[in-house]
Amino acid sequence: MDFVIGGLAGAGATIFTNPMDVVKTRLQLQGELRARSEHTMRYRGIFHGLYVISKNDGAMALQKGLAPAMVLGFCMNSVRLGIYHIAEVQGWTKTKEGDISIHKTIFWSSASGVVSGLAANPASVVKTRMQAAAHPSIAVGRQHVYNGMLDGVVKIYKMEGTRGFFAGVNATCTRLAIGSAAQLTTFSTVKQALLAHGYWESSPATLAFAASLVSGLVCVLLETPLDVVNTRLYNQGPAAKGEQLYRGVFDCLRKTYKTEGLHGLYKGLGPLYLRIAPHTTLSLVIWDMLNILFSNKTR
Template identity: 80%
Template sequence: MEFVIGGLAGAGATIFTNPMDVVKTRFQLQGELRARNEHTARYRGIFHALYVIARNDGMLALQKGLAPAMLLGFTMNSVRLGMYHVAEVQGWTKSKDGDININKTIFWSSASGVMSGLAANPASVVKTRIQAAAHPSIAVGRQHRYDGMMDAFITIYKTEGVKGFFAGVNATCARLAVGSAAQLTTFSTVKEKLLELGYFNRSRATLAFAASIVCGVLCVLVETPLDVVNTRLYNQGPASKGELLYNGVFDCLKKIYTTEGVHGLYKGIGPLYLRIAPHTTLSLVIWDMLNNLFDKNKKS
């Protein structure tokens, strides 16, 4: 049940945050491997991107890739949050005195992140390629055309094999190991500290909300470079469509830094924050409340 609760929390939050994910994907592909003065920005800010996408592709384009995004949210969070909750319940994240043990918490949150990355990578590839596809006047990055989520899965399997579903998986696992460690460790620690200080004792929802806000800021700072790498590796496609732009995580990081500078590694940080912050808040609050409800029902 812990895994189902985690999945529902992630899928539910995705509905509200997917438009920012579409914008984030476009920003991260814009000006790919070009210096800032060598290309014209088709998206000049978050609100401009929302307007341009809606004008050229229609309002529904702001929810592009929603189906694989929800599948991704359910798969990733069912594994990540479910595995971490089991570790919490079993006391594997605590010291002998029953207090939060930072090292143990980091280990279990990182391990759950890596496992969720492996499970959810196929959905991530499909989501990114569908979100990147746009009208020629605003297209950025390589364009892949699919007739929906199932067609994308079938086409990728036929043209790239199983390997195609695991493009960028090393970056995914690294990003989620770091991101989950930052998110879940901070979430658990902040919650415990707030309770120790006497805050939000009577409101579990407010407690989870306050702790999740801190998580969102930290996650964006540590995740963005690897998130940019993820987007580039997911979207480049097979070698048959042209020369591969990147040969792995480190090659991608090096090329982005060399041609686009530090700015390139933090492309899309604005919409990424506006996606991660509410997604983190919504998913962790939903997760925390569902777990509390489930635990109460078990006891009764």
């Protein structure tokens, strides 16, 4: 049940945050390996991106890749939050006195993030490529045409084999180890600190909401560069003319920084925050409430 609760929380939050994920993906692929003066700005920011996508591809394009995104949200969060909740219940994240142990919490949240990255990577690849696909007038990055999630799965397997589903998996696991540690450690620590000061003792939903806001901010600042790398590794696809844009995580980081500067590593920061913040808030609040609900029923 721990894994199902985590999965439902992640999938439910994805429905509301997917449009920001679409914009974030386009911004991160825009001007790929080009200096800012050498490419046309298809998207000038979050709201311009929302407008341009709606105008050229239709309003429903803001939900591109929703099916694999929900599979991703369920797989990733069922594993990540499920493992972490078991660690919490078993007391593996606490000191002998029963307080939050920072280093134990970091370990279990990072470990759960790595395992969830492995489980969810195939869905991430399909999702990113479907979100990047656009009308030629606003297309950025390599374009992959899939008629839905299952068609994407079949085409990736035919053209790239099993390896295609694990493009960028090193970056994924690294990002999730860092992001999960930041998210869950901050969430647990802030919750404990707020309770210790007497805040929202009788309102668990408000308590979870406040802790998740802080958690989302910390998470996005640490995750963005690796999220850019993830997006580009997912989207590059099979070698074109015998060459791939990137040979791996560090090659992507190096090339992006060299050609686009620090700005390139923080492309999509705004929509990533507007996706991660509500996604973190929704998923952690839903997760917390479901855990409370089911724990009360089993008593």
